[in-house]
Amino acid sequence: MIVTSRTLKSYVEALLESNGSSRWTQNTPIPEDMSGVPAISPKEFRPESVAVIFTEIESDLAIEFVRNQQRKSGWKGFVLPVLSSIVS
Incomplete structure (x- = not known):
């Protein structure tokens, strides 16, 4: 999971710039098992859960x-x- 103060739903959204381009720098696509990693707010995060x-x-x-x-x-x-x- 990703903990962020920004309003995001997933890792893929966290990689997006304001103009819609991605900060992903690899030659291969984002792995499917990473693209759906959820993003939550600091208020929702429980450090004991990881x-x-x-x-x-x-x-x-x-x-x-x-x-x-x-x-x-x-x-x-x-x-x-x-x-x-x-x-x-």
């Missing part, structure tokens, strides 16, 4: 983070940590 959690910052949140960092520091550049996956 064995492994992979984390990623959604692009809108990352952009907001970078802009806030630039504004507070007066920098034109930014520092964005690359987070590793969390296994519990």
Whole structure:
């Protein structure tokens, strides 16, 4: 499952850009068993229901983070940590 603050129904929808193009970069189509992976809101997510959690910052949140960092520091550049996956 995918946990997102965006209103989505599936993994395929999570890969779509606002113009309808896909962020899928592989030469092969999205595997059928992945395309139907459900997307749920953080309020619906129960961490105890899964064995492994992979984390990623959604692009809108990352952009907001970078802009806030630039504004507070007066920098034109930014520092964005690359987070590793969390296994519990």
